[in-house]
Amino acid sequence: MSRVLEFDAFSYTYPGVAEPSLREVTLSVEPGEFVVVAGLSASGKSTFLRAACGLVPHFHGGSASGRVVTGGLDTRHHGPGDLAAVCGTLLQDPETQIVMGTVRSELAFPLENRGASRAAVARGVEEAALALGIARLLDRPTHELSGGELQRVALGAALAGRPKLVVLDEPTSQLDPVAGDELVWLLRRLNEEQGTAVLLAEHRLERCMAHADRVIVLEDGRVACDAPPREMLGWAAERMPALQTPAARLFARAGLRPAPTGVKEARATLRAHGLLREDQPQRAAVAPGPADRRRTGWRRSRDRGGPAALRVRGLWHELSDGPGILRGIDLEVRPGERLAVMGRNGAGKSTLLRHLAGVQEPTRGSVEAAGRVALLLQNPGDYLLHERVADEAPVEAIEAAGLAALAGRHPRDLSGGERQRLALAIVLGEGTAPAAVLLDEPTRGMDRAAKGDLIERMGELSASGAAVLVATHDAEFAAALADRVVLLADGRVIADAPAAEVLSGGWHFATETARVLAGEDPPVLGPQEGGDLLRDRMSFEVTP
């Protein structure tokens, strides 16, 4: 059977840029393969995927050499419009991938563009809707859909003509973890049941490694590794640790091989070695709530004495024609404390942060701050107004953010991590340090190296006395950053306790290490401490 994708010594340089983004890439994808594309930020993943679907070079311009053949069509002679029949493509932002007013029209649009008959369009729409579980959405206006639903509909439009290959560029980066996991499971199902080849770029490798047949790692525009997941994780341990999944890091730290591709495999290996504590009763899934505050972090933090950096009393945010978004929130955060606010979409996390920063007025209750509150919202690009990085923030703030070398660049040319550092420099400003720094979902689309930098920067701010609050879905990030976690649901605090208590013993609000080592008491959140625990246990067990 012919290959669905072939790169033959393909190199590409964007217009106006000196360095090529892809260099001599040679590889192929067989029909029905599930291939994950990995790499650090700016490694060339997006360019690679855009070359596969024909956007590079036809849409972006620039210069290319070598050859890409997608579904039997040579991209030198066929643009993305032609390739759409053999290659469905899904990009990051769901908002800009929907062009029609209703779901039915959106699914029909690519088929109509191909000149399909009315009956073929109707059948294609039905097939795509049923395959993706969006039949109930068919007559819904697209402006009413959530991000996860929009991304499913966009995937449906990409798959409406039953292409041989589907290319996805970080499709979960704008979604909450539940919607992201659902999307990856959907891809797995399409791959298993329809035999559609999948080419998926994803930062959270732990989400998709268990599904993949192969992982391609790009580094500086070149293929650095092309191997099955387990081998790739072994390679990453030696060459690119930032790409290791938490479970793989756990095993590497413990000296166990081979690296597991998921929680199930990790637990099976540990069970086989007698390293799991399964006989112990499972811990409660959720840590104590507000009613039990005397035993938990709230009381402990209050007992430290001194003024609070932030104090919230009976905070309500109620819509005039809808339910309460925040319902009687009580919260105190001490100077230097690091707090993660977690909860599913719509729980009220972002609204709480905006109230803490004084951007929104409560309908009831009060918010007191010991000083200035700096809030970094979800999209750092919203803060960027000027033509040069140097004009965006004071010199000392830019230097503190490590961006002095980029002072002459245009802010929109910065990478995602650099943009975020610049936006943080803008809100931190100069002069008096803020009493609290709030970050709303800061790790979307961020690789592990950039997350590490952010944790380090938050640590510095915390050490200087600022309270740090982060609203996040990312349990790994929360575990690495926070010493206390507040869990929100439907505008109420349902847990407020040390991170180790909240981020263990559950499924969703738990780190991968905690899920692998479920049942440990005390709970273990990070690969490092988990690896040390397993190493100790192994050395104990081999001692006569």
Add this chain to the structure above:
Amino acid sequence: MYRHRASPLHAARAGVTALYGLALVGLALGFTHPVVLAAIAVAVLAAGWRAGVGSDLVRAARFSLFLAVTITLVNAIVVRDGLTVVWRFGEIPPFGQVDITLEALVYGALLGMRVVVIVLAFALLTACVDPDAILRAFGRRSFRSALTATLATRMVPVLARDAQRMDQAMRCRPNAEDMSTTRGRVAVVRAVASGALDRAVDVAATLELRGYATRRSAPSGPREPWSRHDVGVLAAGLALIALGVAAAITGVAAFDAYPRLHAEGGLGVIVLAVLIVAAALVPFWNRRGVER
């Protein structure tokens, strides 16, 4: 905004429902007689209520009431025609001698009422006609223009959300007050425009990926059969047009505001008003079909 609902107006093909809505708009544009305008308003509201879009119409009416009051007042102050003076204001610069006449006041009120009725009819049209179906219908002639219009409509709420986010980001800056200066505002406008361009580039990429650039026309297939709702709504639309034409020819609903108020009265206008309401409600008569 359009949302598919279980009603005859939503179930009928888009072109037919559009004709029905435009017939109501045409009637409102063609007649100033208060009884006829009132009948059209009743017809639109009743149809909207039966189609489940009553709240959309109420929202539209709220918006148009201010406009109606403004038109009434401006007409009364500016128009010098009419013989029945009800109030003399004397010399008021820059209007000069201002006399409010009963005729100008009534005609202004009727113009305002007409605006409200037209807004209501367009609101009914917007809420009941699938824009994508219209796009498909007009696409055969000028697909690109129609798609541009659809995209612009779709992107408005997206860009509005972008602007709201940027506004909040501005308020998070330590020097938020600097943003209220001219230089600050220019920077914000530039950033908003730049963000909109980014969005436009992303949408353009999506259109490429969906095969828009290589669009081919579909082979002609069997025509879609006409449903009872298609027939009912078409009949209502044609009946409304016929009533309008007949009334215009016979002059049964003639109305003159100046120099003195003169409106045709009698049975003819009443019958016309009743027929307009009845014709508009034809699609909602329970004809065949089964309960769920």
